[in-house]
Amino acid sequence: MIAISQKTGKRWEMSKPGKLSVSDFPIAPRRPKAAISKSAMKPASASEEAEAGTAAREPAAAPVSEAAAPRERPQRSLPNPSGEERKSKAIERALAQEDGRYRLRDLKRAHAREAKHYVNCPLDYDTKMRLQKAAFDNDIKMTVIIKAAIDQFLRDNGY
Numbered sequence: 001m002i003a004i005s006q007k008t009g010k011r012w013e014m015s016k017p018g019k020l021s022v023s024d025f026p027i028a029p030r031r032p033k034a035a036i037s038k039s040a041m042k043p044a045s046a047s048e049e050a051e052a053g054t055a056a057r058e059p060a061a062a063p064v065s066e067a068a069a070p071r072e073r074p075q076r077s078l079p080n081p082s083g084e085e086r087k088s089k090a091i092e093r094a095l096a097q098e099d100g101r102y103r104l105r106d107l108k109r110a111h112a113r114e115a116k117h118y119v120n121c122p123l124d125y126d127t128k129m130r131l132q133k134a135a136f137d138n139d140i141k142m143t144v145i146i147k148a149a150i151d152q153f154l155r156d157n158g159y
Contacts, residue, residue, distance in 0.1 A: 119150075 081089070123131070135142045 131142050131145060134145055138145075
């Protein structure tokens, strides 16, 4: 079977009908690698041009091969701690994290201890509706109103 490309008008032969293979699809040719432009090879600043000019005049300068260039790296300015220093820092960090976990756990326990004392009291419908309306109008929770009312009553009666 012969197929014709709609864009280019090229013809190519397809394999058996019903079976497709890679050769059934037209593939664009690869682009050639772009040559390095002359502008990329020019120095970027005037100081670099001056250095390039003096380097060209000096016959004693040894040419640097491309293979040797990657080997010349600047010294790392980051500290390289010894094994003992790394171990001590890791232990300090672990102790600080553990201390933080203990403090958080104690804080949660203290909060839970304060919140465990519940009072259950039935209210008639009218009282409950008044309480809801007061809470809504003042934008506070009903428990805050009940707590304040109980506290006021106890203070007034000397408790």
